[in-house]
Amino acid sequence: MNEPLRRSNRGLTAKLLLMVAGSFAFGFALVPLYDVFCEVTGIGSRERLLQAAPGAGAGATDERTVTVEFTASVPANGRWEFEPAAFEMQVQPGRLYETTYRAKNLHGRDMTGQAVPSVAPARAAQYLQKTECFCFTPQHFKGAEERDMIVRFSVDRGLPAGIDRLTLSYAFYDVGRGGAGT
Amino acid sequence: MGEHGHGPPKGIVRWLTTTNHKDIGTMYLVFSLVMFLVGGLMALVIRSELFQPGLQLVDPAFFNQMTTMHALVMVFGAVMPATVGLANWMIPMQIGAADMALPRMNLFSFWLLAFAFLLLLSTLFIPGGAPAAGWTLYPPLVLQTGQAFPMAIFAIHLMGASSIMGAINVIVTIVNMRAPGMTLLKMPLFSWSWLITAYLLIAVMPVFAGGVTMLLTDYYFHTSFFNAAGGGDPVLFQHVFWFFGHPEVYIMILPAFGIVSEVIATFSRKPIFGYEAMVYAIASIAFLSFIVWAHHMFTVGMPLAGQLFFTLSTMLIAVPTGVKIFNWTATMWRGSISFEPPMLFALAFLFLFTIGGFSGLMLAIAPADFQYHDTYFVVAHFHYVLVPGAVFGIMAAVYYWLPKWTGHMYDMALAKWHFWLSAIFVNVLFFPQHYLGLAGMPRRIPDYALQFTEWNMVSTIGAFGFGLSQLLFVWLIVKCVKGGERATAGVWDYQHGLEWTVPSPAPYHTFEKAPEVR
Numbered sequence: 263m264n265e266p267l268r269r270s271n272r273g274l275t276a277k278l279l280l281m282v283a284g285s286f287a288f289g290f291a292l293v294p295l296y297d298v299f300c301e302v303t304g305i306g307s308r309e310r311l312l313q314a315a316p317g318a319g320a321g322a323t324d325e326r327t328v329t330v331e332f333t334a335s336v337p338a339n340g341r342w343e344f345e346p347a348a349f350e351m352q353v354q355p356g357r358l359y360e361t362t363y364r365a366k367n368l369h370g371r372d373m374t375g376q377a378v379p380s381v382a383p384a385r386a387a388q389y390l391q392k393t394e395c396f397c398f399t400p401q402h403f404k405g406a407e408e409r410d411m412i413v414r415f416s417v418d419r420g421l422p423a424g425i426d427r428l429t430l431s432y433a434f435y436d437v438g439r440g441g442a443g444t
Numbered sequence: 445m446g447e448h449g450h451g452p453p454k455g456i457v458r459w460l461t462t463t464n465h466k467d468i469g470t471m472y473l474v475f476s477l478v479m480f481l482v483g484g485l486m487a488l489v490i491r492s493e494l495f496q497p498g499l500q501l502v503d504p505a506f507f508n509q510m511t512t513m514h515a516l517v518m519v520f521g522a523v524m525p526a527t528v529g530l531a532n533w534m535i536p537m538q539i540g541a542a543d544m545a546l547p548r549m550n551l552f553s554f555w556l557l558a559f560a561f562l563l564l565l566s567t568l569f570i571p572g573g574a575p576a577a578g579w580t581l582y583p584p585l586v587l588q589t590g591q592a593f594p595m596a597i598f599a600i601h602l603m604g605a606s607s608i609m610g611a612i613n614v615i616v617t618i619v620n621m622r623a624p625g626m627t628l629l630k631m632p633l634f635s636w637s638w639l640i641t642a643y644l645l646i647a648v649m650p651v652f653a654g655g656v657t658m659l660l661t662d663y664y665f666h667t668s669f670f671n672a673a674g675g676g677d678p679v680l681f682q683h684v685f686w687f688f689g690h691p692e693v694y695i696m697i698l699p700a701f702g703i704v705s706e707v708i709a710t711f712s713r714k715p716i717f718g719y720e721a722m723v724y725a726i727a728s729i730a731f732l733s734f735i736v737w738a739h740h741m742f743t744v745g746m747p748l749a750g751q752l753f754f755t756l757s758t759m760l761i762a763v764p765t766g767v768k769i770f771n772w773t774a775t776m777w778r779g780s781i782s783f784e785p786p787m788l789f790a791l792a793f794l795f796l797f798t799i800g801g802f803s804g805l806m807l808a809i810a811p812a813d814f815q816y817h818d819t820y821f822v823v824a825h826f827h828y829v830l831v832p833g834a835v836f837g838i839m840a841a842v843y844y845w846l847p848k849w850t851g852h853m854y855d856m857a858l859a860k861w862h863f864w865l866s867a868i869f870v871n872v873l874f875f876p877q878h879y880l881g882l883a884g885m886p887r888r889i890p891d892y893a894l895q896f897t898e899w900n901m902v903s904t905i906g907a908f909g910f911g912l913s914q915l916l917f918v919w920l921i922v923k924c925v926k927g928g929e930r931a932t933a934g935v936w937d938y939q940h941g942l943e944w945t946v947p948s949p950a951p952y953h954t955f956e957k958a959p960e961v962r
Contacts, residue, residue: 281647282612283650285648285649289650289654289684290658292651292680376674435673437674
């Protein structure tokens with residue numbers, strides 16, 4: 263191979279390696295892009311599920327009453343007792359309510375767990391607003407510790423008329439045995 | 445490159461140190477054949493267990509390891525290396541280059557691949573067994589893999605790096621090393637199909653590497669890319685995987701398209717019909733492959749607009765594919781056709797790949813896909829495009845160029861036996877799986893409901909028939925390497941392309957002085 267050809271080969275190889283690096287970076291860029299996509303289309307949006315600020319419809323109360331149900335689950339390999347204090351509440355849209363979930367650490371050692379909320383039906387999710395929730399942060403438990411954890415919420419007055427029953431469900435996951443977690 | 449002008453060193457040293465494109469091509473092809481047999485054995489374990497309902501031979505955990513390893517071995521160990529081997533052998537000879545542009549990188553990529561598979565196959569023997577979550581490696585299931593997990597991920601990184609290097613080599617060779625006068629649109633279609641395949645590899649292999657790296661950090665460093673508890677989403681992995689996975693299936697089939705184009709033209713004794721349309725069709729298929737990935741995951745839930753988009757864009761692929769099928773048929777039209785073994789395999793490819801294409805169209809329809817998803821219908825679909833598609837394409841290539849490689853004609857009668865047995869048994873093996881899937885049999889299960897028994901038995905008989913037929917192929921190749929009637933430079937009655945202007949077997953160094961192409 264002559265020298266100009268060799269140089270040209272090296273140049274093209276370098277450009278192609280740059281493409282490879284670009285593709286690798288693109289793979290990681292898919293992570294935030296995925297969130298953006300979910301946000302735009304409104305499917306499974308994390309922001310919406312974890313919404314803390316009261317929306318425009320909060321404040322004045324509404325005449326109607328809707329039922330909010332509470333459920334709790336623990337994945338098969340998790341060792342927790344985890345259940346809501348109340349299984350359902352009658353609430354008026356626009357008013358602030360408070361309830362608790364009780365969790366007990368059965369691991370026999372320090373453990374950190376985190377609850378992931380989910381609301382059904384999906385189209386009601388954006389109207390259930392949590393102003394304070396134990397799901398916002400990892401929860402650290404000492405061995406065999408048991409405690410109640412608070413969730414404050416309101417149902418937005420903009421809730422479509424057809425919905426009179428919402429379910430707020432939490433799954434409680436292990437996130438590690440370390441300290442308070444991040 | 446100091447050794448130019450000398451013959452190869454003797455013995456094992458030749459194979460360990462060679463940077464010759466023909467030697468490396470041979471090593472890739474032999475490696476691929478070995479992996480084809482290993483992956484085939486795993487398939488036979490699967491089919492034996494499924495011969496009748498109930499658990500007879502293996503426990504479910506091992507069964508899952510077999511389905512996973514069978515797929516990884518066949519995709520990354522058999523089909524892809526076979527096409528890389530063919531590229532190494534044939535691209536320099538088709539474009540009039542003395543060797544690949546980056547011979548040492550070529551050598552490196554082969555040995556990386558060999559070590560990757562040593563690592564992957566060794567997971568079968570460690571505590572906890574091989575990965576068993578399917579070749580798609582979906583979390584959270586794949587995170588339950590035992591000690592094999594980091595080994596499998598590392599093996600995937602190595603084989604990915606190997607194919608990326610192979611792809612870079614092909615692109616640099618084709619762009620910079622063509623003989624004077626060999627313009628891009630004079631290039632044989634096999635080289636064309638590989639140029640496009642190489643770009644696909646560069647675009648998606650690193651994305652897959654990124655995806656499995658995220659799995660690794662989720663497993664060891666408590667990141668939460670796919671972990672719901674930390675705010676991640678397992679569905680994200682499916683998007684990342686299939687963004688790689690769909691182009692990957694074209695990486696496997698496009699070289700076969702190139703091969704079939706050349707074989708059909710040769711044995712119809714006519715130039716290929718619509719050469720430029722063939723090039724543009726390959727390029728369009730490659731482009732479309734980037735925007736259809738979510739048709740693999742309709743059932744995870746997506747907005748109606750998404751389902752419509754992925755349904756329609758997937759169906760759009762049928763257009764350039766239809767152009768190719770039409771042009772192959774038109775090439776044969778009024779041709780002087782003869783049925784040598786490469787042509788037989790190419791014709792079987794034409795029929796059977798098209799069946800796989802049609803079942804693909806059925807699967808592209810989002811509402812229908814909810815019924816077919818994760819059933820044996822999907823298994824039948826992708827095996828039709830991969831076995832009588834990609835694998836038959838590779839076999840056509842071997843029968844087409846084997847005399848050029850070895851300098852001997854092979855045993856035509858034996859090759860025809862191999863063809864007919866393969867062509868019949870591949871249908872006995874996979875066609876009943878359409879029925880099983882439509883009737884509701886899920887894939888990746890070691891046991892099944894009683895009503896699926898008969899077709900499973902038929903399928904297993906087909907599997908053993910097909911598997912054993914491949915021993916004829918091995919025997920034929922060994923015989924042909926050892927001796928046989930001398931092959932002429934042209935080999936076939938009608939042929940086109942620079943590789944047929946050099947003697948058979950092709951000398952160790954060809955086109956040291958670039959040929960003139962007019």
